[in-house]
Amino acid sequence: MTPILFLLTLFATSVGTGALGAMLGLGGGTLLVPILTMFFGIDLHYAMGASLVSVIATSSGAAAGFLWLGLSNIRVGLFLAMPTIVGALLGATLVGIVPGRVLELIFGVAIGWAGLLTLRQPRLAAAAARPEADPLAVRFALRGSYFDHALGHDVTYTAAWVKRGTGAMFGAGVLSGLLGIGAGAFTVLAMDSFMKLPMKVSTATSNFMIGITAAASAGIFFGRGDVHPLIAGPVAVGVLVGAYLGTRILARMTNLMVRRLFLVVVFYLSLSMILRGLGVRLF
Amino acid sequence: MTLGIVGFAVRGGLKAEYVAEARRVESRREGRAPDVYTSIADVARAWRRWPVEPLAVVSTGIMLLLTTPFAGVVAVFVVFLLRGDRRYASIAAVLIVALLVSLAFINR
Numbered sequence: 001m002t003p004i005l006f007l008l009t010l011f012a013t014s015v016g017t018g019a020l021g022a023m024l025g026l027g028g029g030t031l032l033v034p035i036l037t038m039f040f041g042i043d044l045h046y047a048m049g050a051s052l053v054s055v056i057a058t059s060s061g062a063a064a065g066f067l068w069l070g071l072s073n074i075r076v077g078l079f080l081a082m083p084t085i086v087g088a089l090l091g092a093t094l095v096g097i098v099p100g101r102v103l104e105l106i107f108g109v110a111i112g113w114a115g116l117l118t119l120r121q122p123r124l125a126a127a128a129a130r131p132e133a134d135p136l137a138v139r140f141a142l143r144g145s146y147f148d149h150a151l152g153h154d155v156t157y158t159a160a161w162v163k164r165g166t167g168a169m170f171g172a173g174v175l176s177g178l179l180g181i182g183a184g185a186f187t188v189l190a191m192d193s194f195m196k197l198p199m200k201v202s203t204a205t206s207n208f209m210i211g212i213t214a215a216a217s218a219g220i221f222f223g224r225g226d227v228h229p230l231i232a233g234p235v236a237v238g239v240l241v242g243a244y245l246g247t248r249i250l251a252r253m254t255n256l257m258v259r260r261l262f263l264v265v266v267f268y269l270s271l272s273m274i275l276r277g278l279g280v281r282l283f
Numbered sequence: 284m285t286l287g288i289v290g291f292a293v294r295g296g297l298k299a300e301y302v303a304e305a306r307r308v309e310s311r312r313e314g315r316a317p318d319v320y321t322s323i324a325d326v327a328r329a330w331r332r333w334p335v336e337p338l339a340v341v342s343t344g345i346m347l348l349l350t351t352p353f354a355g356v357v358a359v360f361v362v363f364l365l366r367g368d369r370r371y372a373s374i375a376a377v378l379i380v381a382l383l384v385s386l387a388f389i390n391r
Contacts, residue, residue, distance in 0.1 A: 004292050053345055060351045074359060078374045085381045092385075140370065212378065215352040216385045222349065223388030225321045229341035230291070233284040236348065 003230075010040070011234040018058070018242020020265065023249060029055045029181035029214075030111055032235065034269045037104070038276070042231060044100050048180025049227035052218040054239035055182035059211030061240055071204035073144045076159060076197070080169045081209050084187070085216040087173020092217030094178055096224060105277025107179050112270035114185035115262070136162040146201065157198050165195040177217035182210035284348070287340030323389055346389060353382045 017032045029051035036047035095103070137143065142159035159165065168190035176183040184206050191202035221227055275281075320326045320342040329339030360375035 007288060007292060053348060056348055056352060060348070060355075075371060078356075078359065078371060078378065081378055082374065082381075085378060089381065089385065211352040212356060212382070215349055215382055218349050219382075219385030219388045222346070223321055225316070225319045227342075227345060228316070228319050229287065229338045229345060230318055232345055233288050233341040236345070237285055237288075 007230070007234050010231065011238040013040075014054070014235045014238025015242035015245065018054070018239035018244075019246035019249060020242075020261075021239070022243040022246025023261070030114060030185070031265065031269065032239065033107060033180060034111070034273050036231070036235075038272055044103055045095070045221075045224075045226040046228045046231050048095070048103075049218075049221045050232040050235040051180040052214045052221055053227060053232040053236045055214040056211050056218060057236040057240045058243050059182070059207055059214065061243070071146055071200050072208045073142075073197075073201055073205050074208070075140065076142050076144070076191070076201075077205045077208045077212075079140055079142060080165065080187075080191070080205075081212050083166045083170040084173035084176070084209060084213045087170040087175075088177035088213045088216040089173075089220070091174040091177025091179075092220040094174075095180075095221070095226075098178070101277050101279065103179065103277075104273050108270050108273030108275075108277055110175055110179060110181075111266060111273065115266035115270060117185055117189050119262070133158050134160050134162045142195075144201070146198075148198075148200070155198055157196075157201065159191075160196040161194050165190050168194055173213055173216075176210070176213045177220075180217070180221070182214055184210050187213075284341050284344030287337045287342075287344060290335075290337030290340060321389075349389070350386070353379070353386065356382065 013035060014032065017035055021029075021031050032051045032054060033044070033047045036042040036050065037044050042050075098106075134142075137159040140162075142162065143157060145154050145156040147153070148155045169187065172183040172186035172190060175181065175186060187206040187209055188199075188202045191197045191205060192199055197205070218227070318338055320329070320339065323346065326339050326342050326346065329336040330343070356375055356378050360372055360379060363369075363372040363375055
């Protein structure tokens with residue numbers, strides 16, 4: 001394949017991955033790494049480096065919008081970014097030590113798990129019963145409110161079970177650094193299921209956090225030579241374009257179509273990566 | 284990034300492979316792929332050559348992108364400081380230090 005053809009194919013694939021990630025709520029990185037390694041034969045470390053760069057690009061692109069809508073809670077994001085970054089730095093350091101096959105195996109399990117978590121369809125509206133206020137949430141003012149256009153009124157919230165959420169964020173950070181993904185599915189789960197934050201706030205705040213988390217490990221990847229400009233460049237631009245298109249396409253799809261597409265894509269990629277980790281190459 | 288990618292495509296043409304000979308020599312000594320830059324100094328050296336290496340332009344774009352979240356956290360730090368919220372200004376400061384640790388790997 002000539003360089004021009006490679007660049008064009010990579011860009012087009014990244015647009016598709018970005019669109020698919022936006023439609024399925026998984027993020028470009030989670031889909032990108034297996035696609036680059038399985039279909040392009042790109043080295044796993046280069047794929048992870050490119051994925052991290054694309055996560056930062058999409059996070060930076062969407063952050064302003066969520067902030068303007070009042071959905072991102074900066075205090076919650078900063079508080080939870082601390083354990084997440086520590087985890088990400090640890091994970092990124094481990095990449096240089098953990099064998100590639102083990103990384104592929106972990107990746108396959110992580111995608112499958114992220115798929116299962118997303119299928120659980122966490123609450124989309126504010127919780128009916130509020131748990132008791134966590135002392136840490138009170139102390140660090142982990143609360144807020146936003147106007148929900150779908151409900152037609154303000155929604156106020158306070159974080160619960162902060163310690164559990166912090167622990168989960170550390171784990172999400174390790175996965176992010178180890179696998180070169182944003183781990184958005186895991187951070188949203190931690191905020192929604194553990195800390196009982198409204199889904200929209202969890203998603204918007206997660207978008208704010210994944211950029212910071214990815215940046216924490218991206219420097220280590222760059223210094224180690226895992227960010228190949230010929231791969232990361234077109235991928236970052238493509239995923240950004242794709243994510244924009246994906247949100248437009250999603251509006252025209254039914255929930256059933258999205259669900260079916262989600263199941264097929266996620267479990268196919270998960271199974272393929274697990275098999276690669278076990279030494280079975282499908283392509 | 285886009286500028287660098289277009290520059291690479293123009294340099295290489297439709298059929299040819301393109302890697303700057305100077306990069307090939309430098310990287311062979313260090314046992315690395317010639318297309319990959321791993322530090323600011325590396326990229327700066329490539330910018331000083333004429334014509335400028337397109338992949339150095341792409342890498343510059345990537346490095347600038349990597350600093351975007353850092354700039355965001357610095358802005359948040361300033362806002363909390365101006366509002367007198369020392370607790371969250373401190374948290375933002377901790378995050379800035381953590382991000383600087385990561386960026387230090389680029390600035391070897």
